[in-house]
Amino acid sequence: MGRLAGKTVFITGASSGIGEASARQFADEGSNLILTARRLEKLQQLQSELTKSHPxxxxxxxxxxxxxxxxxxxxxxxxxxxxxxxxxLLNNAGMVIGTDPLVEVEEDVIDQMLATNVKGLVLLTQAIVPGMKERGVGHVINIGSVAGKQAYGGGSIYCATKFAVDAITKALAIELVETPIRVSQICPGLVNTEFSTIRFRGDKEKADSVYKGLQPLVADDIAELIVFTAGRPAHVNIADMLVFPVNQADSKTVYRRSE
Incomplete structure (x- = not known):
């Protein structure tokens, strides 16, 4: 039996992408799952599949x-x-809409990104961490981004939300340093998931063009690192992990092969 067998994992944004992939890999480790997202039908399909394959x-x-x-x-x-x-607690739910310059970003887009990426993460953490403190055990894993390390044009609000996740993660770790609760952040670079299609308002062709000429990360790559982070011995905390595909060096430096 591995370290994650019998552990209960609460996943936000579990209906697709990194959240869904993480659910599958935690299930492989024998973990119990709380799957949450706005799309209930997709969650129920995943629940049915995992229940059958992991009785x-x-x-x-x-x-x-x-x-x-x-x-x-x-x-x-x-x-x-x-x-x-x-x-x-895997705070995975997040979103990005558009690539507009700051002066053109619409107010409702600002509100959606701030509310989902920052407020939602904070509210879930506030709801679950007190119970972890009472029981003297727990691990908060936040999904950040390279966009929380380096700002770039066309990503002002999204970058701001991920810089906030970075700051919140670090502050929470300081606040919990006298407890056994671990706090981690995993920051992907280019990952090809449904997340990218949402950014381009459903235009999958435009979303796929972001990855043209290189092999991007996929959801399973990040899920594997999430499960690895969660599965370290209790005295080991992976505080911050920045993850790129091999041909990416920072938020904008990417080598693309000619096709």
Whole structure:
């Protein structure tokens, strides 16, 4: 039995991409799962699949908009007995819309990114960490980004949200340093998931062009690192991990092969 067997993992944004891939890999480790996202049908499909393939784990799927504090409180208060004690919180839910320069970013786009990427992460952490402190065990893993390390044109608001995640993660680690609770951040570079299609407002051709001429990371690559981070011995904390495909050096330096 591995270190993650029997642990309960709460995943936001579990209906696709890195969240879904993480759910599958945690299930392979024997972890119990709380799957949350706004798209309940996709969560239920994943729940059904994982329950069949991993009959010894508990999988709970529930619709959740991380921007809604009352909904978060309801979801937490109504967790089934077999998954009510969360060992690992994976704050994965996030979004980016558009590549507009700062002076052209629409107010509703600003609000959506700030509310999902920052407020939602904070609200989930506030809801779950107190229970971890009571039990003297827990791990918060936040999904950051290279965009939280280096700003770039066309990404002002998204970069701001991921710089906020970076700061929140570091501050939380300081605040919890006297406890056994671990706090980690994983910051991907170019990852080809549905996330990119959303950025380009559903234009998959434009989203795919971002990765033309190189082999980007995929959701499973990041999920593997999330599970690795969660599975270290209790005295080991991977505080911050920056992850690129081999032909990326920073937020904008990328080598593309001619096709």
């Amino acid at each position: 010894n784990i508990h999988v709970h799927a529930v619709q959740l908009d991380v921007r809604d504090k009352k909904q978060i409180e309801k979801v937490i208060s109504e967790l089934p007995e077999n998954v009510k004690n969360v060992d690992i």
